[in-house]
Amino acid sequence: MPMVELKQIKKRLGGEDVLNGVDLSVGEGDVVVILGPSGSGKTTLLRTINFLNPADSGTVTVGGLTVDSAKHHHKEVLALRRKTGMVFQNYGLFKNKTVLRNITEGLTVVRKIKKEEAEKRAYELLEKVNLADKAGAYPAELSGGQQQRVGICRALALSPEVILFDEPTSALDPELVGEVLKTMKAVALTGITMIVVTHEISFAREVADKVVYMEGGVIVEEGTPREVIDHPKDERTLRFLRSILEDSMDYMI
Amino acid sequence: MNLNYAFMLEDIPVVLSALPRTLGLTFCSLFFAIVTAVLFGICILKNIPVLKQFLIGLNTVIKGIPLMVQLLLCYYAIPYLLRAADGFLGYVYNPKNPSYFAFAVVAFAINYGAYMTDVVVSSYRAVERGQLDAAYSVGMTAFQGMFRIVIPQAVVISIPNLSNYFMWLLKATSLASVVNVFEILATARMSTANNYAILEGYIVAALIYWAVCVIFEKGLNCLNKKMSRYRNDIVVS
Incomplete structure (x- = not known):
């Protein structure tokens, strides 16, 4: 049984069809990378999974819990969100809370876990990303790469069944992208299910079990990285990959 | 000299x-001004139809009338209203002992409430929206996200502005000397x-x-x- 299953997800935004009936199935422990040009609906799709932007119609299943986008009760949504974690493009850290509190907040407030236990868990995770010494710092005192690693720890702390990554490296300075990708690779190795929206082709090639190419609100092509990235069948996939892989070699000064 | x-x-x-009377007047007015501003602010932020437009209109009226005039209006109008309310829900109007202090508080609360509404609205909007998404993503309810993440930050953002209004209010209470306080x-x-x-x-x-x-x-x-x-x-x- 797949860990995440989307069926006929449709969404209109501002009079335009952003998602035109997307079906996606993600197996347990799989890393799925969603590629696509901007405006293709990939971030919107990701946000329909945990109902941050619910779809107009279609069903979302996470870890055996199925919720209908068209008619959902807020308790169902809450239950669904408690099975998922999310890492945001702009980190989304709670600015009024320290690094430690950012990670423990979900554990103590939502899961009702004791403070000491939550802190122990937070420190374990911070050790793994080499940020234990920043536990008492506020987000504004950290670099973008450090903030994003804290964001990953916050998502991991809740032991979700799937983690959604929404362009986690897009807001970072180029030299900080590496540290975040390295952390994401380490997360992938733990066997947790991941759905990643990104432009990092090398990450997709190296880590993904499945690559999905989206354009115009539909999935154009999906398969292994070898199939989609190295031997794309669809003209649109080919054009997109060319544009991002060969961009830097198009001209000389 | x-x-x-x-x-x-x-x-x-x-x-x-x-001094205690000045401070009492300041803090009472501040308290009710904040209550007014928060209530107005919620209606505006929640985009409640009709009420929102009405409050925005009312705010321009309040801001367009000098505080001194509002104090005098309250001084003369409130006893009139109270007399009209005599007998309503067991209320007994006592013309011998009007509370000029309370009338002044009403005027200050309305006037400063109108200005502070803008502070409430802008401070709330200044909190980075992504944090509410993040709160939801860790499983918080809308209420938890509001009270643990958004509002504490909005309050901090509003402190410099509210401090200014507080200082102005403290000095503006001297106007109440004209209306028997x-x-x-x-x-x-x-x-x-x-x-x-x-x-x-x-x-x-x-x-x-x-x-x-x-x-x-x-x-x-x-x-x-x-x-x-x-x-x-x-x-x-």
């Missing part, structure tokens, strides 16, 4: 005795009735206002610094 310094010294404790200014004026040392009385009042304001300003600066510790993106002077 030939000032009656001896009288000024003598007058200080007399005028100071009205015996705060610092009215007390200072009255204390000079016997010896005509009017200038001396006003100097004493001015010095007391100044001293009180300096103390509050320092305190509010400290509070602001302490509360916005987590924001190193702004420079706190």
Whole structure:
């Protein structure tokens, strides 16, 4: 049984069809990378999974819990969100809370876990990303790469069944992208299910079990990285990959 | 200049005795102004149809009338309204003992409430939206996200603005001397009735206002610094 299953997800935004009936199935422990040009609906799709932007119609299943986008009760949504974690493009850290509190907040407030236990868990995770010494710092005192690693720890702390990554490296300075990708690779190795929206082709090639190419609100092509990235069948996939892989070699000064 | 310094010294404790009344007027007005601003702000932020447009319109009316005029309007209009309310829900109107203090509080609360509504709305909007998404993503309810993440930050953002309004309000309470509230200014004026040392009385009042304001300003600066510790993106002077 797949860990995440989307069926006929449709969404209109501002009079335009952003998602035109997307079906996606993600197996347990799989890393799925969603590629696509901007405006293709990939971030919107990701946000329909945990109902941050619910779809107009279609069903979302996470870890055996199925919720209908068209008619959902807020308790169902809450239950669904408690099975998922999310890492945001702009980190989304709670600015009024320290690094430690950012990670423990979900554990103590939502899961009702004791403070000491939550802190122990937070420190374990911070050790793994080499940020234990920043536990008492506020987000504004950290670099973008450090903030994003804290964001990953916050998502991991809740032991979700799937983690959604929404362009986690897009807001970072180029030299900080590496540290975040390295952390994401380490997360992938733990066997947790991941759905990643990104432009990092090398990450997709190296880590993904499945690559999905989206354009115009539909999935154009999906398969292994070898199939989609190295031997794309669809003209649109080919054009997109060319544009991002060969961009830097198009001209000389 | 030939000032009656001896009288000024003598007058200080007399005028100071009205300080609690000035502070009481300030804090009562501040409290109700904040309540008004929060209620107005919620209606505007929640985009409640009709009510929102009405409140925005009402705010322009309140801001367009001088505070002094509003104080006088309350001074004359509220007793009239109370008389009309006599007998309603067991209320008994007592024309012998009107609470001028309360009338002044109403005027200040309305006036400052209108201005502070803007502070409430803008502070709330200044909190980075992505954090609410993040709160939802860790499983918080809308209520938890609001009260644990958004509102605490909106409050901190509003402190410098609210401090300014507080300082203005503290000084604006002197206007209440005109509508029979015996705060610092009215007390200072009255204390000079016997010896005509009017200038001396006003100097004493001015010095007391100044001293009180300096103390509050320092305190509010400290509070602001302490509360916005987590924001190193702004420079706190």
